[in-house]
Amino acid sequence: MVSIRVGNPSHDFVSALRILPSDEHQLVAVAARDLKSAQEFARIHGIPKAYGTYDELVGDPDVEVVYVGVINPHHLATVKLVLSHGKHVLVEKPLTLNEKGSQELMAIARRHNLFLMEALWSRFLPSYDFVMNAIKTGAIGQVYHVDVTFGKAVADEAKLARKALGGGTFMDIGIYTLNVVLMAFGDEQPLEVKAVGHLNQYGVDESVSAVFKYSDGRTANIATSARVNLSCEAHIVGTKGTIKIPFPFWCADKVYLNDVLHEFAFPPAAEVCNFVNSSGLRHEAVEVRRCLTSGRTESEVMPHEASRGLARLMDEIRRQVGVKYDVDD
Amino acid sequence: MVSIRVGNPSHDFVSALRILPSDEHQLVAVAARDLKSAQEFARIHGIPKAYGTYDELVGDPDVEVVYVGVINPHHLATVKLVLSHGKHVLVEKPLTLNEKGSQELMAIARRHNLFLMEALWSRFLPSYDFVMNAIKTGAIGQVYHVDVTFGKAVADEAKLARKALGGGTFMDIGIYTLNVVLMAFGDEQPLEVKAVGHLNQYGVDESVSAVFKYSDGRTANIATSARVNLSCEAHIVGTKGTIKIPFPFWCADKVYLNDVLHEFAFPPAAEVCNFVNSSGLRHEAVEVRRCLTSGRTESEVMPHEASRGLARLMDEIRRQVGVKYDVDD
Structure with missing residues (x-):
């Protein structure tokens, strides 16, 4: 590779x-x-x-x-x-x-x-595997609400701020909040999406807040910000309990299942990394190998359909908050 | 009285x-x-x-x-x-x-x-007084995002469930989430409100998720549910820090200001109460007396304008999720 x-x-x-x-x-x-x-x-x-x-x-x-x-x-x-x-x-x-x-x-x-x-x-982290398994085995009953925030005071980082670089806070970090919602609801598309947000001087989003309506009484809330540090927690709430993925939820080493702590340690990476828990990136490499050695061209953990679903919702959220890339035409 | x-x-x-x-x-x-x-x-x-x-x-x-x-x-x-x-x-x-x-x-x-x-x-609790003072003195910098959830698995309670009783989860408990948003933003009205929700068989809401867009980059998220127990926490996030009002945020005896715990004990009430921390209801009675003895017909803590603002937003949220009372005509 x-x-x-x-x-x-x-x-x-x-x-x-x-x-x-x-x-x-x-x-x-x-x-x-x-x-x-x-x-x-x-x-x-x-x-x-x-x-x-x-x-x-x-x-x-x-x-x-x-x-x-x-x-x-x-x-x-x-x-x-x-x-x-x-x-x-x-x-x-x-x-x-x-x-x-x-x-x-x-x-x-x-x-x-x-x-x-x-x-x-x-998606490929042991902590997320644990979360998905807990949902599937009914450990929190039927999932009714998902709440996730991801905010970092990084509004001036070029990668996020510049439209020419495909910027936008939602594209960079908000995508992780959306991913939790989609995972918790089995990659189902919501019935309704409503989003508000603020754009920077380059026309990309600095913050997005969105709500999702799913069938059968289910809802989800997400918030993302490049202005302030949000809690960066995920809550998946069911009829029998709650899964809380604390900060940093997107690369979680801890999960609370009905208030009981489960830990998932990250080993050190070969070199000093730029981002938190980066040694966890190895799991996606392992998934690639696992698929290839078993003759698969698509991962069951991150199938094409999941990527399409993410992209579709990101398109809709960008449309509602007014972020448009050249390639959208 | x-x-x-x-x-x-x-x-x-x-x-x-x-x-x-x-x-x-x-x-x-x-x-x-x-x-x-x-x-x-x-x-x-x-x-x-x-x-x-x-x-x-x-x-x-x-x-x-x-x-x-x-x-x-x-x-x-x-x-x-x-x-x-x-x-x-x-x-x-x-x-x-x-x-x-x-x-x-x-x-x-x-x-x-x-x-x-x-x-x-x-509004009248010492914990909320502390929160408002922390915001006014700039302890968390400029407030950019407010996030509040209130959910209890009480969907079958008649008071909440029946339209004829003025029911609806948002009217009963969601109002507290909205109150935090309004307080944090000085009772300002948002530029935009977007809400989704689910109705029960009587035509009132069992859950509402809403997002608010305020001027100058500010946003807020709220979620309420009669189906599941949500975190029931409030997060008021600013450029210099965060105020977290933990469960039960609506009658808080604890506030975390930039991760430092502040406690506000409730005394026992005269009789066993139905709801948590009900002895705190005395503060609203004290406020009534304070206003009357000083010749005021309106409280500065809960002025008419604040009630009007709450009602206006509740009307808009109900309109968007499809809850209509007879008196709305």
């Missing part, structure tokens, strides 16, 4: 990958638009080959799977390039900027019988 | 009142539609006079202030009756079923120079 783009998420992902058995996951090559960056990245992580173009990387016959960590607006074209060269692909979230782009990639992957998965790492 | 209707809230209110100095607050009379109930209530609480009609009570020259605890649809007519006899009045929340009715009462009270206040008891 290899990495494209040498930014912070890629660094963390590769650091997490390096703690896995080397006979199962090999870092073959890294590519970046700037060869020097790729070489420096390769040096830090002990990767044999470094390329200054993505074409070189996807042409490398030793490369089997590509991890795409380029900026959001480049996901679509980069993944297309990877798939067109017959390589499997793991794409940093969001899969693309909208449902249309995501569906296009899914169609290509299916046509070429290639593996495609959105790297929404929460 | 006297009590009308001998239901649970009135019992708790009078039990709380009885721990106040008897030279400041005297229980003169109680009235109920059923004389026997009034007599039994009078016996329990040591009240000298019991009436089987409200007309007798409001005609009693010893009565100065009336506490109205009748069912929601009867607030409007009962308060009108009280005001027409020149008595001051404290009305159990909600003031009336909608903004129109509430404004009507305010106009009558002002015309007669009589005191009128909605007994939304949270």
Whole structure:
């Protein structure tokens, strides 16, 4: 498996990958638009080959799977390039900027019988596996309400703030709140979505608050903010109890099931990481291998349909708060 | 001060009142539609006079202030009756079923120079006084987001469930979540309200989730449910920190200001109460006395404008989720 783009998420992902058995996951090559960056990245992580173009990387016959960590607006074209060269692909979230782009990639992957998965790492964590199992076994009865907030005072970070970089707080961190809602309700689409939000000077959202109406009395609330630090907790509430995923819910090492604490320790990553609990990124790499060795082109944990559902709801939320990307036309 | 209707809230209110100095607050009379109930209530609480009609009570020259605890649809007519006899009045929340009715009462009270206040008891608690002071002194910087949930698995309680009784979960408990939002934003009206909800077989709401957009980047989320027990916490989030009002937020004895715990103990009431922390109801009685002895017909803590703002937002939320009372026409 290899990495494209040498930014912070890629660094963390590769650091997490390096703690896995080397006979199962090999870092073959890294590519970046700037060869020097790729070489420096390769040096830090002990990767044999470094390329200054993505074409070189996807042409490398030793490369089997590509991890795409380029900026959001480049996901679509980069993944297309990877798939067109017959390589499997793991794409940093969001899969693309909208449902249309995501569906296009899914169609290509299916046509070429290639593996495609959105790297929404929460889904693959042992803590989330525990949560899903608790819901399925009825430990909290019927789920009626889900409440999740994710807010960090990071409004000035370019990646979030700039529309040209596919920015928007919801796209970057709000997606994790939506993911919990979708997981808790079995990736079902809500009957109704209502959202409000505030845009920054570049026309992308700095905050979004949204409510969801599901069938049979079910509801969900989410809030995201780049202005203030919200609780960053998730509450999944059922007729017989509650699952609380405390801060940092998106990469949880703790889960309260009916007030009983369950812990899920993260091992250290190979290098110092940029984000909290990044060694947990290894679970998505393990999932890619598990799927490929069993001949699957789609993960059951993060199926195409889940990515499509996420993208569809993100499109609707952006529409309601007034965030539009060029590719939406 | 006297009590009308001998239901649970009135019992708790009078039990709380009885721990106040008897030279400041005297229980003169109680009235109920059923004389026997009034007599039994009078016996329990040591009240000298019991009436089987409200007309007798409001005609009693010893009565100065009336506490109205009748069912929601009867607030409007009962308060009108009280005001027409020149008595001051404290009305159990909600003031009336909608903004129109509430404004009507305010106009009558002002015309007669009589005191009128909605007994939304949270507002008068020492814990809420502490919260408001923390916000005003900038202890959490500029408030950007408010998040409150109130859910109890009480869907079958008639008072909540029946439209004829002015039911609806939001009217009964959701009002407390809205109150926190309004208090945190200085009783300002939001620019936008979006709500979803589910109705029961009688056409009133069993759950409501709503989001609010305020000017200058501010947002709020609330959730209420009669189906499941929600966290029942309030989070007021600012640029410099967070105020967390833990369960039971609506009658809080604890407040976390930037993670530091502040406690506000409740004394025992005179009798065993129906609801949690009911001795705190004494603070609204103290506020009535404070206003009357200083010649005020309106409280600064719960001014008419705050009641009007609450009613207006409740009307809009009901409109969006499809709850309509007969008096809305």
